[in-house]
Amino acid sequence: MTVINHLPVLLIAIPILASLLIFAAGWYDRRFAYPITLITVLFQFTASVILLLQVMQEGTIRYHLGGWAPPLGIELVIDSFNGFILAAIMLLAAATVVYARRSVEKEIEQEKIVSFYVLFQLLVTGLVGMTITGDIFNLYVFLEISSIAAYTLISASRKPHSYVASFNYLVLGSISAGFILLGIGNLYVATGTLNMAELAAILPASYGLATVHSAFLFLMIGFSIKIAFFPLHLWLPDAYTESPSAVTILISTVMAKVSVYALFRILFSVFTTAYIIDSFPVTGFILLMATVAIVAGAVLAIAQDDLKRMLAYSSISQIGYIMFALGVANQIALEGGLLHILGHAVMKGCLFMVAGMIIYRMGTSKLSELKGVAKTMPISCAAFALAGASMIGIPPTIGFMSKYYLVLGAFEAGLWPYAVVLLIGSLLAAVYIWKFIEIAYFGDHHDNHHTSVREGPLSMLAPMVCLAVLCLIFGVFVEVLMEAVGPAVILLLGGV
Amino acid sequence: MRENVVIRTVSRLAVPFIQVFALYVIVHGASGAGGGFQGGVVFASSFILMMVAFGLVEVRRRIDNRGIMIFSVMGIAIYAGIGFLCLLLAGNFLEYGVIEAAVGIPHLHGYLLDAVEAGIGITVMAVMTSIIYDISDNRGEAP
Numbered sequence: 001m002t003v004i005n006h007l008p009v010l011l012i013a014i015p016i017l018a019s020l021l022i023f024a025a026g027w028y029d030r031r032f033a034y035p036i037t038l039i040t041v042l043f044q045f046t047a048s049v050i051l052l053l054q055v056m057q058e059g060t061i062r063y064h065l066g067g068w069a070p071p072l073g074i075e076l077v078i079d080s081f082n083g084f085i086l087a088a089i090m091l092l093a094a095a096t097v098v099y100a101r102r103s104v105e106k107e108i109e110q111e112k113i114v115s116f117y118v119l120f121q122l123l124v125t126g127l128v129g130m131t132i133t134g135d136i137f138n139l140y141v142f143l144e145i146s147s148i149a150a151y152t153l154i155s156a157s158r159k160p161h162s163y164v165a166s167f168n169y170l171v172l173g174s175i176s177a178g179f180i181l182l183g184i185g186n187l188y189v190a191t192g193t194l195n196m197a198e199l200a201a202i203l204p205a206s207y208g209l210a211t212v213h214s215a216f217l218f219l220m221i222g223f224s225i226k227i228a229f230f231p232l233h234l235w236l237p238d239a240y241t242e243s244p245s246a247v248t249i250l251i252s253t254v255m256a257k258v259s260v261y262a263l264f265r266i267l268f269s270v271f272t273t274a275y276i277i278d279s280f281p282v283t284g285f286i287l288l289m290a291t292v293a294i295v296a297g298a299v300l301a302i303a304q305d306d307l308k309r310m311l312a313y314s315s316i317s318q319i320g321y322i323m324f325a326l327g328v329a330n331q332i333a334l335e336g337g338l339l340h341i342l343g344h345a346v347m348k349g350c351l352f353m354v355a356g357m358i359i360y361r362m363g364t365s366k367l368s369e370l371k372g373v374a375k376t377m378p379i380s381c382a383a384f385a386l387a388g389a390s391m392i393g394i395p396p397t398i399g400f401m402s403k404y405y406l407v408l409g410a411f412e413a414g415l416w417p418y419a420v421v422l423l424i425g426s427l428l429a430a431v432y433i434w435k436f437i438e439i440a441y442f443g444d445h446h447d448n449h450h451t452s453v454r455e456g457p458l459s460m461l462a463p464m465v466c467l468a469v470l471c472l473i474f475g476v477f478v479e480v481l482m483e484a485v486g487p488a489v490i491l492l493l494g495g496v
Numbered sequence: 497m498r499e500n501v502v503i504r505t506v507s508r509l510a511v512p513f514i515q516v517f518a519l520y521v522i523v524h525g526a527s528g529a530g531g532g533f534q535g536g537v538v539f540a541s542s543f544i545l546m547m548v549a550f551g552l553v554e555v556r557r558r559i560d561n562r563g564i565m566i567f568s569v570m571g572i573a574i575y576a577g578i579g580f581l582c583l584l585l586a587g588n589f590l591e592y593g594v595i596e597a598a599v600g601i602p603h604l605h606g607y608l609l610d611a612v613e614a615g616i617g618i619t620v621m622a623v624m625t626s627i628i629y630d631i632s633d634n635r636g637e638a639p
Contacts, residue, residue, distance in 0.1 A: 006583050006588075006589065009579075009583075009588070013579060013589060016576070017572065017573070017576045020568065020569045020573075021569070023565060023568070024565060024566075024569045027565055063588065063589075064588055065588065065589055065590060066589065066590040066591050066592075067588045067591035067593065
């Protein structure tokens with residue numbers, strides 16, 4: 001028995017302890033709050049990478065809390081699917097924490113900084129818990145931890161609009177949590193177990209039951225609200241726009257991706273492909289809604305005049321791509337979908353970091369006031385252009401690779417009209433990304449009264465540039481990623 | 497606030513009983529219905545009663561923000577401390593059996609379970625109380 005064996009539980013227990021330590025240490029001196037958060041998140045990142053490598057070499061890790069075997073106790077499971085997601089979200093969380101320090105100092109009131117980091121840490125912990133738990137009710141508990149932390153964090157910038165955004169999200173989030181809880185309850189009624197692996201084994205016998213169908217619908221709708229799948233996205237634009245920059249980055253990358261993960265996990269590992277294709281054919285509908293989401297999100301993004309709000313609508317469009325993979329549900333498309341989970345997190349994280357940087361220096365994210373910003377903030381705008389190229393899907397970026405796999409998957413399934421929609425989505429993405437590029441690089445510099453602004457501090461620039469470069473590196477060395485993604489997809493489709 | 501002898505006297509009598517009941521719920525959690533969360537909430541409810549009867553200022557004198565901070569950290573520290581102790585003794589997180597085997601006292605796992613429940617109870621009590629403070633705080637003005 002070494003520390004490595006206990007990493008799964010340490011990944012949750014240490015950060016929960018740390019969040020209270022931040023609270024206590026911050027009581028003595030506010031300056032302690034940030035270093036503890038940083039160390040904890042870096043620890044989580046390291047641990048997640050170690051776990052991913054271990055899973056890739058030795059297979060699934062199962063950890064029984066309290067030594068109780070699964071039907072009775074709660075287990076933590078790390079397999080090739082959530083190992084990949086875990087490493088991806090912790091990479092983004094680590095980048096966000098590095099970025100957060102200066103941005104938070106500027107945007108949050110001094111006396112609220114300690115509680116901000118406590119909630120920040122709890123949000124990350126809740127999301128990690130959601131990712132590695134093997135128990136469906138435990139998933140719900142962690143979902144609530146992370147959601148409540150997120151509601152509070154969104155309102156942390158203390159503007160009137162952020163309260164409204166937070167309240168809207170609170171209402172919709174609670175409805176979604178209610179749906180998810182009902183779904184879990186129905187599954188428990190039908191099977192008598194809450195363990196995911198057990199559920200997958202017992203459920204096929206009752207695939208015909210109305211209880212199971214309603215459970216599926218409840219879970220599907222609940223998580224669709226959480227991930228902001230197109231018609232249920234109404235909370236997202238306000239929440240992303242009004243929250244402090246660091247929070248926007250965290251919820252748009254880490255939180256959104258974990259919710260997507262949870263949906264995939266429920267659909268493929270609790271229910272199976274056999275259920276969602278044969279017993280309760282829902283993939284066609286998901287595919288249709290995903291294409292609507294891709295186009296509608298992109299069109300709405302083009303219509304915005306605020307940088308952050310534009311990126312928020314772009315997230316709705318990109319979620320459509322991931323759900324598209326779910327709708328096609330063959331190996332290649334799912335590989336593309338998983339790549340896009342990582343890729344979108346990296347590029348959207350970078351884009352929101354640029355938006356946060358512009359707000360940090362200029363105090364606004366209105367596109368009309370950003371004319372010629374590239375002359376004063378060249379590095380940020382270059383990072384935006386690179387991540388934006390990835391968003392459009394220009395080779396050799398990660399965005400191109402994931403969309404390429406999606407298109408291939410759609411062709412393989414004979415869904416070529418849908419593949420055309422993917423390309424239209426890319427063209428629309430080019431329009432809204434170009435809208436900022438044009439204003440930043442070719443806008444008339446002299447209309448602008450912010451001529452004296454400079455680039456932001458290094459602690460904000462470094463993670464931004466790292467993520468922008470990662471868009472490129474992941475795209476070029478996509479084979480390395482596929483070694484992690486390939487087994488994950490086989491696992492989702494019911495292989496080993 | 498208007499004096500009300502009946503409310504104050506009844507509260508003064510009821511609060512100790514509520515708190516003892518809370519402790520009972522916490523200790524009972526190991527073997528039946530109950531547990532740290534429920535017990536902690538019951539305990540915090542005794543503070544609500546005190547607030548209704550004696551006012552916020554009076555209760556804040558007994559348990560202030562600093563006390564809440566100490567209690568909430570202490571509770572979670574008990575919980576996590578026992579959990580980590582199990583890890584040190586080569587068990588899984590919260591696997592009390594390994595501590596019992598290492599120390600050699602029979603039925604120790606039951607007491608450890610109670611200690612963990614008490615830790616949860618303390619934290620829940622402190623956090624609940626702080627929530628009540630926050631929503632009933634009228635920014636220092638007299639009620």
